[in-house]
Amino acid sequence: MLLEVQGLNAFYGDAQALFNVSLQLRAGEVVGVLGANGAGKSTLMKSLTGLVAVDKGAIRLRQQPIGGMPPGEIVKHGVALVPEGRRLFPSMTVEENLMMGGYSKRPGRWNKHAIFELFPILEEKRSQPATSLSGGQQQMVAIGRALMSNPDVLLCDEISLGLAPVVIKDIYESLPDICSDGMSVVVVEQDVIVAQQCSARLYCLQEGRVSLEGTSDALTRDQISEAYFGI
Amino acid sequence: MTVHTQHINMTRTPLPILPISLGVLFLGTAITMPFWGQAYWLHEFVNISCFFIFAMMWNLLAGYGGMVSVGQQAFFGLGGYFVLAMGNLAGVSPFIGIPLAAILTAIMALPLSKLAFRLNGGYFAIGTWVIAEVVRLTVANISIVGGGSGTSLTAFRGVDRVFRQHMTYWIALTCVVATVALILLFLRSKQGLALQAIRDSEVAASSQGVDVIRMKLAVYVVAALGCGLAGALYFASNLRISPDAAFSVNWTAFAIFIVMIGGVGRIEGPIIGTFVFWLINHYLSDYGTWYLIGLGGLAIVMSLYMKDGLAGFIHRKTGKDFLSIKRIYRSK
Amino acid sequence: MLETIIQGILLGGLYCIFALGLSLMFGVMRLTNIALGDQIIISGFIAIGMATVLGFNVLWIGLLLLPIAYISGFCFQGWVLNRTLSKDPLPSLVVTFGLSIVIQNTLQMVFGANPRSLDVGSLSTAGVELSPSLTVGVLPLIIFVSAIVCTFGLQWLFAHTAIGRSFRAVSDDREVAELMGLSAKRVFATATGLAFCLIALAGWFQGMRTTVSPSDGPSLLLFAFEAVIIGGMGSFWGTFLGAMVLGVTQQVGFHYDPGWGIWFGHLVFIVVLFIKPNGLFPKTKG
Numbered sequence A: 001m002l003l004e005v006q007g008l009n010a011f012y013g014d015a016q017a018l019f020n021v022s023l024q025l026r027a028g029e030v031v032g033v034l035g036a037n038g039a040g041k042s043t044l045m046k047s048l049t050g051l052v053a054v055d056k057g058a059i060r061l062r063q064q065p066i067g068g069m070p071p072g073e074i075v076k077h078g079v080a081l082v083p084e085g086r087r088l089f090p091s092m093t094v095e096e097n098l099m100m101g102g103y104s105k106r107p108g109r110w111n112k113h114a115i116f117e118l119f120p121i122l123e124e125k126r127s128q129p130a131t132s133l134s135g136g137q138q139q140m141v142a143i144g145r146a147l148m149s150n151p152d153v154l155l156c157d158e159i160s161l162g163l164a165p166v167v168i169k170d171i172y173e174s175l176p177d178i179c180s181d182g183m184s185v186v187v188v189e190q191d192v193i194v195a196q197q198c199s200a201r202l203y204c205l206q207e208g209r210v211s212l213e214g215t216s217d218a219l220t221r222d223q224i225s226e227a228y229f230g231i
Numbered sequence B: 001m002t003v004h005t006q007h008i009n010m011t012r013t014p015l016p017i018l019p020i021s022l023g024v025l026f027l028g029t030a031i032t033m034p035f036w037g038q039a040y041w042l043h044e045f046v047n048i049s050c051f052f053i054f055a056m057m058w059n060l061l062a063g064y065g066g067m068v069s070v071g072q073q074a075f076f077g078l079g080g081y082f083v084l085a086m087g088n089l090a091g092v093s094p095f096i097g098i099p100l101a102a103i104l105t106a107i108m109a110l111p112l113s114k115l116a117f118r119l120n121g122g123y124f125a126i127g128t129w130v131i132a133e134v135v136r137l138t139v140a141n142i143s144i145v146g147g148g149s150g151t152s153l154t155a156f157r158g159v160d161r162v163f164r165q166h167m168t169y170w171i172a173l174t175c176v177v178a179t180v181a182l183i184l185l186f187l188r189s190k191q192g193l194a195l196q197a198i199r200d201s202e203v204a205a206s207s208q209g210v211d212v213i214r215m216k217l218a219v220y221v222v223a224a225l226g227c228g229l230a231g232a233l234y235f236a237s238n239l240r241i242s243p244d245a246a247f248s249v250n251w252t253a254f255a256i257f258i259v260m261i262g263g264v265g266r267i268e269g270p271i272i273g274t275f276v277f278w279l280i281n282h283y284l285s286d287y288g289t290w291y292l293i294g295l296g297g298l299a300i301v302m303s304l305y306m307k308d309g310l311a312g313f314i315h316r317k318t319g320k321d322f323l324s325i326k327r328i329y330r331s332k
Numbered sequence C: 001m002l003e004t005i006i007q008g009i010l011l012g013g014l015y016c017i018f019a020l021g022l023s024l025m026f027g028v029m030r031l032t033n034i035a036l037g038d039q040i041i042i043s044g045f046i047a048i049g050m051a052t053v054l055g056f057n058v059l060w061i062g063l064l065l066l067p068i069a070y071i072s073g074f075c076f077q078g079w080v081l082n083r084t085l086s087k088d089p090l091p092s093l094v095v096t097f098g099l100s101i102v103i104q105n106t107l108q109m110v111f112g113a114n115p116r117s118l119d120v121g122s123l124s125t126a127g128v129e130l131s132p133s134l135t136v137g138v139l140p141l142i143i144f145v146s147a148i149v150c151t152f153g154l155q156w157l158f159a160h161t162a163i164g165r166s167f168r169a170v171s172d173d174r175e176v177a178e179l180m181g182l183s184a185k186r187v188f189a190t191a192t193g194l195a196f197c198l199i200a201l202a203g204w205f206q207g208m209r210t211t212v213s214p215s216d217g218p219s220l221l222l223f224a225f226e227a228v229i230i231g232g233m234g235s236f237w238g239t240f241l242g243a244m245v246l247g248v249t250q251q252v253g254f255h256y257d258p259g260w261g262i263w264f265g266h267l268v269f270i271v272v273l274f275i276k277p278n279g280l281f282p283k284t285k286g
Helices: A041-049 A071-077 A094-104 A112-118 A120-124 A135-147 A165-173 A175-179 A192-198 A221-229 B017-036 B039-064 B073-090 B094-116 B121-140 B161-188 B190-200 B202-207 B212-238 B249-262 B269-287 B289-305 B309-318 C002-029 C036-054 C058-084 C090-111 C138-160 C162-172 C174-179 C184-209 C214-231 C236-256 C258-275
Strands: A003-012 A015-025 A030-035 A059-061 A079-082 A153-157 A184-189 A201-206 A209-215 B008-012 B327-331 C127-131 C134-137
Touching: A003 A041, A015 A030, A015 A041, A015 A209, A030 A041, A030 A192, A030 A221, A041 A071, A041 A079, A041 A153, A041 A184, A071 A079, A071 A094, A071 C174, A079 A135, A094 A112, A094 A135, A094 C162, A112 A120, A112 A135, A120 A135, A135 A153, A135 A165, A165 A175, A165 A192, A175 A184, A184 A192, A192 A221, A201 A221, A209 A221, B017 B039, B017 B161, B039 B161, B039 B190, B039 B212, B039 B249, B039 B269, B073 B094, B073 B121, B073 B212, B073 B249, B094 B121, B094 B161, B094 B212, B094 C258, B121 C090, B121 C214, B121 C258, B161 B190, B161 B212, B190 B202, B190 B212, B202 B212, B249 B269, B249 B289, B249 B309, B249 C090, B269 B289, B269 B309, B289 C058, B289 C090, C002 C036, C002 C134, C002 C138, C002 C162, C002 C184, C002 C214, C002 C236, C036 C058, C036 C090, C036 C184, C036 C214, C058 C090, C058 C184, C090 C214, C127 C138, C134 C138, C138 C162, C138 C184, C138 C236, C162 C174, C162 C184, C174 C184, C214 C236, C214 C258, C236 C258
Parallel strands: A030 A184, A030 A201, A079 A153, A153 A184
Antiparallel strands: A003 A015, A003 A059, A201 A209, B008 B327, C127 C134
């Protein structure tokens, strides 16, 4: 098991946002996490990357506890996040944003050239301010920036949010290529269809608890709706 | 999910007994003091009152309004100079001049706010300091009020000394009581709640329909009024004014010290802080530079290790606020 | 008049070095260092102290001052100021304001109230003749060139180096910067270390060019601040030009009436703040 979350409790401010959440991720696997607004998806991502304080033993990467480590340590262990809302550095160009992603200097196949090969449009716009790009292109920069740290686990927080369906399709089509060398991906989504199509297994979160888990193909729409909305 | 319907009833916390009895004790002592106290006690009380009112205003501005100013001495000095100018040049009795000077200072704050409000956060702080310096340099170049070396208040000539001291004392006492009462009432009012909402989040407050700019302007002007009052009182009591003394940044430094020691953003903060300041000032001010190094150092230590001051410390230990402005939401 | 303007531009060079230190700390961590002026003055006194006690040459003192300044800045940020950083500007303002009072009174106690200066021998009177009627001092010229070098250096550092990128990253979005593996606290400490180098340089120059006395600090802070606002926040060349405008205005004011020079500088600041709150040379996007 590459990443193992066991009985995770986390707080957002004073309120408890996650209750006893467990989740497994195998090497080379794409796992989807579904849930409505406020279900705790983002808090889960923040817990995994050290932005939210959690118990040490609740999160294990290759059997090693990484819960509660500072974000800078976790990225060195090989977990990278594409944050919700992209959050590119507005004062930087596309290329500089990518360079920041490589700050941890983890070795691996991803470097600027590999990113430009994956998203050729970015090479064209490499010296433009990152925030001057279209939404879809900005999302590519955000994904590229996370890949630059050569993670073993890539966490994608709502990368489809605010993008046109065509663009979403484009971005998700790059996933198999990204995973081709055994990298694992956690895809957090509000969009059920997108999540079900790209993932091997699914977890549903509802009010901070795992309400459903299973193989993506085997789960029916009704099961997911129930776990998603609680109806 | 089921929706519970709750009748929410909002009440203000009842006025607590302990502070009220302490307040009555204080008032009883203070009101009778001219009949049994010594003259220099009265003088010292007036001086400390000025520090207290000034610190209350700094607390209102920084602790509740979120506007950290290092230039409140502008209004302190203006208050003093208005009393002096009205007394010496127009023959207005300083007893009437003190409230008038406070009002004039508040009017001056309106145009000055236009400048200060163009800056935010830390740069607001230095901006207010520049404004205070401009006022100081301008006043220092007006020869009719004594120029750079300052002048004395001559309007009291011919007024009986004891009468003057007692009158000044009564005015100071009235101002102290009025300041505490008005700030307490204000913070417990709807506007006071809005102000605290702004401090917590300007964006959220304005989305709830709070007119942030107006509210901040109101606080800035009220703070100027109070600082002008303190300055007018101080120089009417001390009879001598100069630009360097009136517009010294030390006034704000003392206010910051008082508020940080007592507890910033707490109404009882300046009260406790002034008491501590008075003790330190009374017993240690002879040590000059050491005394000032100590005050600066203590302010640093407080903001690093005890951000909510002595009032906050007491609150954490006992769970009690001396003067509560909180509202309690009770469901029936 | 030409001479006054040139004197003003040279004075602006000194103000530019004051202002860069303020600008750097505000730019990277939104931190307003109220003790800036007093830190400049204490650097001047330390330089004078080293000259008297150790008998070093002025140049050696400058070279010795910079690493000391960097380390003190790094530690001051790491141990003290990092604890005060939050959305609320109050704690950092109170800490730096308190420090300002501590520095002023400590200097008062150790050195007394008299102004002192750093002896530079013949350099203080050396001049370059631009025309038969116009001579400018070598020392002010050196300071002016240093200001250009510092401005250019900072601009280059921010735009083209990894340190500069890390400064921009924590300033843009601290949380995401930490996700990339940066330690924001370390980056902040580096920035303050660098700002203290500029402060030490400013104090060294101030001690050579004129005098330092314990109570001078606040006015230096105000000049630095005015230069930043006149020039427009967020651009080092803007700060440089703002310092020039301030220097020239003050010098013209002094020329007209010595009592009004500083006041005249403040006035220009107020007019700019009122008419162009983003400064005369705002940063253009893109």
